[in-house]
Amino acid sequence: DQQVKQNSPSLSVQEGRISILNCDYTNSMFDYFLWYKKYPAEGPTFLISISSIKDKNEDGRFTVFLNKSAKHLSLHIVPSQPGDSAVYFCAAPQGGANNLFFGTGTRLTVIP
């Protein structure tokens, strides 16, 4: 049962434009969400998170929006840069604090 879903396997965006990556979840008990970025041959690295008591969290060029009623979150990257090209995973904690349900990932390509 895929509790965290990323329905777009890939996304291409021009440099300088906005990238929007989407994630849906089914478990209404999730109270915390994270986004990770993964480059080839590297492990995922934490990017940004959001608590379920908020609907927006911003960190520099990265903003995550949470719509609890729709069980949907999105990651906005503005402006997109070629170095942002990577696979992005959304994730939510399961049970213990360090155990995560991951989505299947979205490969972002930023075209110079």
Added chain:
Amino acid sequence: DAGVTQSPTHLIKTRGQQVTLRCSPKSGHDTVSWYQQALGQGPQFIFQYYEEEERQRGNFPDRFSGHQFPNYSSELNVNALLLGDSALYLCASSFLPGQGLRTQYFGPGTRLLVL
């Protein structure tokens, strides 16, 4: 600071064999979690070790076992390998199990191919 290191980087085994993967946590970290990432999928939680004991386990069969040593490093063992065990195995470390996911660091992974 070397971060989380894993060995080997790549491994090829045949069905039925056994494999051991190794992980050294980031300096100062004492908790190690293992994840399996199959091709085209997100990482799936296997288990977590803290104080040399398995603390939590995901939906993986008993063929998957682990160990944590006094220096906090960890091993993942998989017995009776199946073709479906081919995946990237990721190790993640943190300080204490409940100290927050934002402080969890992942290693680069071990790519296992089962033929």
